[in-house]
Amino acid sequence: MxxxxxxxxxxxxxxxxxxxxxxxxxxxxxxxxxxxxxxxxxxxxxxxxxxxxxxxxxxKDFDFEDLNPRTFVRKHVLDGDGLGLDGIRDALDPRQELTEVANAVRGAADDTAEPAAHRAANTVSLGKDTPAPAERPPFDHDAT
The missing domain is CATH 1.10.287 (Helix Hairpins)
Incomplete structure (x- = not known):
């Protein structure tokens, strides 16, 4: 006791x-x-x-011990009848969903792919535009 x-x-x-x-x-x-x-x-x-x-x-077969939180967790989560720890871990893991979303985005991008010549004409450079060496950089008189 x-x-x-x-x-x-x-x-x-x-x-x-x-x-x-x-x-x-x-x-x-x-x-x-x-x-x-x-x-x-x-x-x-x-x-x-x-x-x-x-x-x-x-x-009729209700057991009052099931109201104890420890008993409830042991009975429904840790036993083989419930999800189990592996099922809970897999349900909370976002990697599978992220992979599915990434694959869907890639598939949508591949479906709307443009021809290479058309794509090259519409590209925007993300680098710094530098003028040609013989060219003089633009000068704004109002800005100075």
């Missing part, structure tokens, strides 16, 4: 309980605590049964 509590801690708690409540009141206290735990378990079982009956027959 408590995996972190060792035998030395249990002995310490028993000695502390005997010192605080005394040997004459300790059995009655243990009975009261056990009765409270029993009533709490009965109450929670009745509440679960009532919720199952209110939900209807399609939720």
């Amino acid at each position: 408590f995996p972190d509590v060792g035998p030395l801690e249990v002995v310490t708690l028993v000695i502390l309980a005997v010192l605080l409540f005394g040997p004459d009141k300790l059995p009655g206290l243990i009975q009261n605590v056990s009765a409270f735990i029993r009533k709490y378990r009965e109450f929670s079982e009745n509440a679960q049964q009532e919720i199952r009956s209110e939900l209807g027959p399609e939720f």
Whole structure:
């Protein structure tokens, strides 16, 4: 029930309980605590049964442990029934979509390709235009 509590801690708690409540009141206290735990378990079982009956027959096999986020992730993501970690990783990887888009753009560019002579006449140089060496650069008198 408590995996972190060792035998030395249990002995310490028993000695502390005997010192605080005394040997004459300790059995009655243990009975009261056990009765409270029993009533709490009965109450929670009745509440679960009532919720199952209110939900209807399609939720008859509903397990309340599935509401725990860890259990939900373990059951639906990490098991083979769900996507799995590889499926999630592949779904979030943009490389495949980017490759498809790049191929579509290349295909559209190839479909509208112009002849080489026509393409050469319409090209625009992205470099700096330098005048011929014998030519004098233009001079704007209004700009100076």
